[in-house]
Amino acid sequence: MAGSSAPLRRLGTELRRLRDATGRTQSNVGQAIGRTHATLVNWELGKTKISKADLVLLLSELRVPIEIRNGLAQLRDEVGYGKGHWAVYGLPDWLRALSSFEEDAVRITVFDPVIIPGLLQTEDYARTVHVAGPYQTAPADVDRWVAARMSRQQRLAGEGGLLLHVVIPEAALRLEIGGAAMLSAQLERLLDAAGTENVTVQALPASAGAHPALASNFNVLHFTDSKADPPLGYFDGPLGGYLVSDIGEVASMANMFEDVRSIALDETNSVEMIEAVLKEMQQKGS
Numbered sequence: 001m002a003g004s005s006a007p008l009r010r011l012g013t014e015l016r017r018l019r020d021a022t023g024r025t026q027s028n029v030g031q032a033i034g035r036t037h038a039t040l041v042n043w044e045l046g047k048t049k050i051s052k053a054d055l056v057l058l059l060s061e062l063r064v065p066i067e068i069r070n071g072l073a074q075l076r077d078e079v080g081y082g083k084g085h086w087a088v089y090g091l092p093d094w095l096r097a098l099s100s101f102e103e104d105a106v107r108i109t110v111f112d113p114v115i116i117p118g119l120l121q122t123e124d125y126a127r128t129v130h131v132a133g134p135y136q137t138a139p140a141d142v143d144r145w146v147a148a149r150m151s152r153q154q155r156l157a158g159e160g161g162l163l164l165h166v167v168i169p170e171a172a173l174r175l176e177i178g179g180a181a182m183l184s185a186q187l188e189r190l191l192d193a194a195g196t197e198n199v200t201v202q203a204l205p206a207s208a209g210a211h212p213a214l215a216s217n218f219n220v221l222h223f224t225d226s227k228a229d230p231p232l233g234y235f236d237g238p239l240g241g242y243l244v245s246d247i248g249e250v251a252s253m254a255n256m257f258e259d260v261r262s263i264a265l266d267e268t269n270s271v272e273m274i275e276a277v278l279k280e281m282q283q284k285g286s
Contacts, residue, residue, distance in 0.1 A: 006104035006229050008079045009046035013228065014072060016044040018062050033057045049079050089148035090141060094241045098234055099152055101243070105221040107163040109257045112217040115175065116186055117166045118149050119156065120193050120201075125186045126150070128178040135238050156199060164193075165200040167260045173203060173277045180285035187278040194271055202264035203273045211263060213256045220254050 019029055019040075026040035035054065042048040043058075050058070055076055059069045086096045102108065110117040115129060127146045130137040137145050155162040168190075176183050194201040204211075216235050223229035233244035233253040244250055265273060 006101060006223055007075055008049060010228050011050070011072065011075045011079065012044045012046035014075070015050075015058065018059075018064055018068075019044070022062055024062075029058070029061060032061050050076065052076070086148065089144045089151075091145065091148055092240065094236075094243065095145075095148075097243055098241060099148065101221050101232055101234075102152055102155060102162070104223055104229070105162060106224050107165070107222040109220045109222075109254070109261075110164070110166045110218075111213050111257055111260055112166075112172060113169050113214065114217070115172055115177065116168060116190065119153055119164060120166065120190060120199075121149065122182075122186050122189045123150055124182050125177055125189075128182065132177075133238060136236075136240060156193070156196070161196075161198045163198050165202075165257075165261070167202045167204055167257070167264050169204040170206045170273065170277075173274060176281075180281045184278055184281040184285055187274055187281065190274055191271065191278070194267065194274070200267060201270055201274070202261060202267065203270040204260060204264040205273065208263050212259045218253045218256065220250065220257060 019026070022029075026044070027037040030037050030040045033054070039048075043050045052073070055073060056069075059072065064072075086099050091099065108119070110119070115121075116125065118126065121129070123146060126149050127142060130142045130145055131139070156164060173187065177186070190201060193199045216237075219234040221232045221234065223231070230245075230247060231250050231254065233250040235242055235244070235253075244253070264270070
């Protein structure tokens with residue numbers, strides 16, 4: 001999904017639905033319009049953007065009514081908005097795709113067993129994380145990638161901001177990335193975020209023990225129309241990130257989040273835990 005976005009994925013879904021309604025295969029339709037089977041597959045999966053000429057040709061071949069054609073042409077025109085914005089940061093394909101989907105999402109749930117989720121990181125904390133992971137972020141790319149992360153956080157601001165729900169283990173709250181002073185500033189950022197209407201922060205105490213999400217971090221991105229744009233999953237590691245579109249796998253991620261959310265502290269007690277850790281860090285850094 002290197003260049004994918006919600007409009008592109010939605011367009012592909014509609015093209016597949018229209019073709020399926022005719023009972024024809026991708027190979028059959030592709031041959032009729034002079035395109036390969038692989039090209040049809042990529043259009044329908046939302047991996048590549050169909051040209052205006054090809055869209056007209058395809059919809060004509062499928063005998064799609066004019067009113068539907070107009071709607072799909074408009075949807076095609078929506079594809080790629082904001083693409084240049086992320087291109088200036090020199091992000092890899094997987095991170096550019098995630099950033100694009102974040103712009104379209106209305107709600108994101110996040111679990112990370114090791115660090116504070118990126119959408120809530122301070123600039124200093126984010127830079128330290130990037131510097132510490134040279135196999136994922138080359139030294140020359142650190143400043144641009146940090147700037148991109150700060151830009152992504154703008155979705156949380158203002159009225160109608162992105163709904164974000166994070167569960168953060170106690171170990172991540174205590175991991176002294178950049179030292180006690182830097183972590184203190186990061187914890188203060190968390191507390192500020194927890195005080196906003198669109199961000200929910202829950203802490204998972206170490207006493208909770210083993211849980212189903214021990215193995216990895218993951219995000220689940222939800223969109224306005226869950227039928228047209230089913231939720232997407234995402235996780236990353238030291239070498240890069242991966243978007244997950246399989247319905248069953250994304251459902252498993254959503255269920256894992258519910259599992260950890262249910263055993264985490266409620267919002268009030270989570271704030272109290274973060275405040276307690278912050279006090280420890282402030283005393284340590286003084």
